[in-house]
Amino acid sequence: MTPRPLDLLDLPTLYSYRDEAVSLDSARFLTRGTPLSAAGLVAYFNPARHIYSAVHALDGKTLLGGVIHSEGDPFARLLYLAPAQELTHPGLPALIEHLAAQAGSWGAFHILAEVDEDSQTFPALRSAGFSVYAWQRIWDVSHIGAQGTPASWQKALPVNLPAIQTLFHQIVPPLLQPVEPTPKRASGLVCNEGAKCYVSLSQGVAGMLVSPLIHPEATGVPEKLSALVGQIPNRRGRPVYLCVRSYQAWLEPVLEDLGAQSGPRQAVMVKHLARMVKNEQTALAAQPASVIAASHIRHVQAKGKERS
Secondary structure, eight states, rough: OOOOEEEEEHHHHHHHTTTTTEOOOOOOOOOOOEEEEEEEHHHHTTTTSSSEEEEETTTTTEEEEEEEETOOOOOEEEEEEEEEEGTOOOTTHHHHHHHHHHHHHHHEEEEEEEEEETTTHHHHHHHTTTTEEEEEEEEEOOOOOOSSOOOOOOOGGGGGGGHHHHHHHHHOOTTTTTOOOOOOSOOSESSSSSEEEEEEEOOOOOOEEEEEEEOOOOOOHHHHHHHHHOOOOOTTTOOOOEEEEEGGGTTHHHHHTOOOOEEEEEEEEEEEEEOOOOOOOOOOOOOHHHHHHHHHHHHHHHHHHOOO
């Protein structure tokens, strides 16, 4: 049996798997809770949203998986796979391929997945064409207290966008920038030190996730990070997490000294999606530049002999 879309008849299976889903989108899990919660299930039946879940029944086992895409983003994200005890099932790569195909139909160029480095999901993701492009660790910074003179974090304004984009290109390695696109709007917080500190925010009823871009030349980073937690607007007592990617690993000793609690190291994996080219047209093969150059030289030499 091939993978198929989720339908209402699958609700009993979903309910039985509500505590067995392995999240592959850390931001959504930390801010909105388990992907198979009662509130989260409603979204799968809303055709206006780019969120999709599929079922794959094979050898007496039923596998589930979900994928999500935000309008305008060049990438989609794997949301979850379930159940946790079937992560080595031979039918799992086919389910992942099915979810990737759905992401491609939305116009995504890549599909991302975040998985603990010791997870059994690794083989299935690799079999489905995923590869590791970065590592990350999620830190719980909820209880970090302000130290010394607090830094001033302010809401980013449109005028800050060029500086934020410059900071992005200075920090994110060029090979990763096609997967992690340049920020298109200033929607987070900036610090009071030039253009060296910026954080984006993801939030939901379960918590808040901070993704920093901090230049290595920035000063007073411990004070800035400890002040940040107290200056996040509308926190309302929710836990705050901070995501450190491998290209900013120098922040981890700072967070450890501040008393932040670290989560397991995660692999950030990507699968590049092939897209069908419509309205195909036959194009003439370009002549190699070396051949054109040689022909041009012989043509000039021939004219020179005629004149002589």
